[in-house]
Amino acid sequence: xxxxxxxxxxxxxxxxxxxxxxxxxxxxxxxxxxxxxxxxxxxxxxxxxxxxxxxxxxxxxxxxxxxxxxxxx
Amino acid sequence: xxxxxxxxxxxxxxxxxxxxxxxxxxxxxxxxxxxxxxxxxxxxxxxxxxxxxxxxxxxxxxxxxxxxxxxxxxxxxxxxxxxxxxxxxxxxxxxxxxxxxxxxxxxxxxxxxxxxxxxxxxxxxxxxxxxxxxxxxxxxxxxxxxxxxxxxxxxxxxxxxxxxxxxxxxxxxxxxxxxxxxxxxxxxxxxxxxxxxxxxxxxxxxxxxxxxxxxxxxxxxxxxxxxxxxxxxxxxxxxxxxxxxxxxxxxxxxxxxxxxxxxxxxxxxxxxxxxxxxxxxxxxxxxxxxxxxxxxxxxxxxxxxxxxxxxxxxxxxxxxxxxxxxxxxxxxxxxxxxxxxxxxxxxxxxxxxxxxxxxxxxxxxxxxxxxxxxxxxxxxxx
Numbered sequence: 001x002x003x004x005x006x007x008x009x010x011x012x013x014x015x016x017x018x019x020x021x022x023x024x025x026x027x028x029x030x031x032x033x034x035x036x037x038x039x040x041x042x043x044x045x046x047x048x049x050x051x052x053x054x055x056x057x058x059x060x061x062x063x064x065x066x067x068x069x070x071x072x073x
Numbered sequence: 074x075x076x077x078x079x080x081x082x083x084x085x086x087x088x089x090x091x092x093x094x095x096x097x098x099x100x101x102x103x104x105x106x107x108x109x110x111x112x113x114x115x116x117x118x119x120x121x122x123x124x125x126x127x128x129x130x131x132x133x134x135x136x137x138x139x140x141x142x143x144x145x146x147x148x149x150x151x152x153x154x155x156x157x158x159x160x161x162x163x164x165x166x167x168x169x170x171x172x173x174x175x176x177x178x179x180x181x182x183x184x185x186x187x188x189x190x191x192x193x194x195x196x197x198x199x200x201x202x203x204x205x206x207x208x209x210x211x212x213x214x215x216x217x218x219x220x221x222x223x224x225x226x227x228x229x230x231x232x233x234x235x236x237x238x239x240x241x242x243x244x245x246x247x248x249x250x251x252x253x254x255x256x257x258x259x260x261x262x263x264x265x266x267x268x269x270x271x272x273x274x275x276x277x278x279x280x281x282x283x284x285x286x287x288x289x290x291x292x293x294x295x296x297x298x299x300x301x302x303x304x305x306x307x308x309x310x311x312x313x314x315x316x317x318x319x320x321x322x323x324x325x326x327x328x329x330x331x332x333x334x335x336x337x338x339x340x341x342x343x344x345x346x347x348x349x350x351x352x353x354x355x356x357x358x359x360x361x362x363x364x365x366x367x368x369x370x371x372x373x374x375x376x377x378x379x380x381x382x383x384x385x386x387x388x389x390x391x392x393x394x395x396x397x398x399x400x401x402x403x404x405x406x407x408x409x410x411x412x413x414x415x416x417x418x419x420x421x422x423x424x425x426x427x428x429x430x431x432x433x434x435x436x437x438x439x440x441x442x443x444x445x446x447x448x449x450x451x452x453x454x455x
Contacts, residue, residue, distance in 0.1 A: 010314045011304050012106030013137055016114075016121035033109025042304045044109045044117070064135070066314065 003050040007060070008034060008068040009042045018046050021063050027056060038071050047073070074404045075441045079434030080221055080249060080382050081408055082271045082278055086335065090275060093334035094327050101330075104323055106303030116326050123333040124316070130336055131266060131284050132257045137315040140283040141324055145248040146172040147297075148267035148283035151319055152244045153177060153215070155294040159184025161212040164241070166198055166227065167191045167420045168220045171413045173246055177215070186210075192420050195373045196225030203235050211241040218250040222417040222428065223372030224355070224382030226254070233262030242289070248272060249380055252339045253347055264289055270328065273347075275335030275435070280328030283319070291315060298322065347435060352376040354433040354442055358383045361446030365453055371421045371428060384421075384428035387453045392429045395452060399429075403448040407431055 009015045015031060022029045027048060034045040048056050050072055060067060076084050097119060103112030105120045124136040133139065142148045153176045157163060165173060167189050181187045188211075190202045198216070207214060214236040219226045229245050236243045244265040247256060251266075252273025258266055266284040270276035285291060292313065299311040300321030312318055339347065355376040362370045367388035373379055386392060396409035410427040411418050418424035433442065 010312065011137070011302070011317045012117045013121050013124060013316060016117050017125075017136065019118075020121070031109070031114050043107055043306075044114060 003072065004047050005050040005053055005070060005072050006032070006035060006038070006045040006047050007056070007070050008038055008045050010066055010068050012042055012044060014065050014067075015042060015044045015046055017063075018060055018065050021059060021065070022046070022048070022056060025059060027052060027059075029056075035073060038069070042068070074406065075437075075445060076406050077431045077433055077437070077445065078406050078408050079272065079437075080412075080430060080432035083273065083275055083434045085436060086277065086331075087275055087338045089334045089338050090277065090331045094277065094331040097327050097330040101326070104303075105326055107301075107323075119330050119333070120324060120326060123329050123336075126333055126336055127282060127284070130340065131268075132259045133284055134287045135315075138285040138287065138289075140285065140316050140319040141329060142281045142283055143279055143325070144271075144281040145246060145267045145269040148281055149173055149215075149244065149246060150176050151283055151297045152213075152265045152267070152294065153180060154297055156242070157185055157212060160186070162186040162188065162208075162210045163213050163215060164188045164190060164203065164206045164211055164236075165215045166217070168196050168198075168222070168225065168227070168417045169215070169217055169414065170221050170246065170248070170417070171415070172248070173215050173217070174414075174416055189416070192225075194421050195371070196220045196223045196417065196421060197373060197378070198227050198232075200228065200231055200235065203232055207235055207239045207241055209239055211236070211239055213242050213244060215244045215246070217246040217248070218254070218256070219380040219382070220372075220414070220417055221249050221382065222412050222414050222430065223384050223421060224249070224379035225373055226250070226378055226380060229263060230261040233264075237262060249382065252336070253344070253351060253380055255344055255348075258284055258286060270332035270335065273339070274332060275338055276332030277328050280325050280332045285315070291318065294319075296321070342435070350435070351381040351433070353439070354381050354437060355379055355383060357439065357442045358431055358433070358446070361442070362449070365446075365450050368449075368453060371423065381434070382430060382432045384423070384430050386423060386426065386428050390453060392427055395429050395449075398452045399445075399448060402452070403444075405445055405448060
């Protein structure tokens with residue numbers, strides 16, 4: 001079974017933007033309410049397959065998306 | 074009915090705009106950025122997609138630099154009240170709307186230095202006067218892209234370059250041009266662009282925005298309002314990042330969806346064609362009015378130098394009477410008076426009486442213009 005991670009953002013706009021960018025590239029991502037154990041910065045977070053962490057982060061960095069944190073769930 | 078008041082608000086709206094607004098209420102009715110459920114996320118998607126479309130439309134790289142506001146006035150106030158400090162100097166033109174003049178005059182009472190550069194009686198700006206007015210102490214230049222009284226287009230790119238040479242920033246009020254003339258924020262060198270959604274962009278009233286240039290350091294701009302953003306809820310201080318810093322409170326998501334549909338409608342229709350159609354209307358109106366005895370037309374009388382706004386007065390009739398006759402006798406809807414721009418009317422010497430303003434729009438037809446000219450001839454020659 002896949003392990004998942006979440007990307008936490010400062011603003012909802014960045015979360016939506018990241019979903020759009022990653023979906024377009026074929027990544028399995030999903031917007032979810034931010035797990036309470038991590039942060040309350042932004043109401044929604046983006047879950048992804050943990051194995052793809054490096055390439056996911058790289059994609060978002062290249063697109064100049066500001067990320068608050070990346071955590072395993 | 075013939076609607077010639079598109080400079081106040083465009084009407085009717087493209088059917089796509091109404092559909093997009095209904096869609097949001099039916100299918101994306103959550104509060105964007107607040108909750109994490111699917112209706113909230115769908116609303117946030119609508120809002121973000123609109124940001125992207127607006128960023129592309131005005132040629133801005135970063136969609137987070139599109140700040141949604143209630144209207145252009147709100148966007149102008151964010152910059153004027155957020156950027157300027159007592160002792161700062163501002164240069165503006167004598168053709169500004171009260172959306173610019175009133176906040177400036179109020180800030181003047183708190184120590185802002187306001188320098189109003191006079192335009193000529195056609196509403197045109199002499200760039201030499203701007204060069205003379207702008208100096209190293211100037212923090213900001215504020216000008217409209219086109220006058221809401223006579224439609225005269227101001228050379229914003231040239232003003233930007235003069236402002237930047239002196240180290241000042243430029244705020245452009247694009248209330249009358251967004252959606253009817255191409256605006257390239259980057260190429261023009263605009264630092265802040267205030268626009269409204271309900272005029273040329275064909276959206277509903279109650280939504281507009283501020284475009285902040287990619288290079289602008291926003292830490293120098295204080296937010297006009299502080300409050301909930303759905304982000305950083307553990308903090309009682311306003312977030313510093315964009316767009317949240319300037320977007321407190323539940324946004325007008327229904328209006329934003331309508332604005333997006335309107336903007337895309339304009340893009341599909343092709344803004345160059347819209348502009349070409351406007352020029353034909355301006356020519357026809359100016360030609361028609363010049364054939365009516367006792368009528369005085371204001372502005373450049375040159376369709377290349379004006380948006381679709383023509384102002385006139387008549388020697389033997391008050392503007393209010395003309396407006397009422399047009400409405401009641403012919404079903405022709407215009408606007409008369411000062412159009413919230415007393416300084417502009419002083420510039421063109423129509424203060425305090427004002428003018429009759431004809432502003433055709435995207436759904437106006439050449440036959441309607443002909444009918445308006447025939448009707449005016451009857452009314453004015455009575």
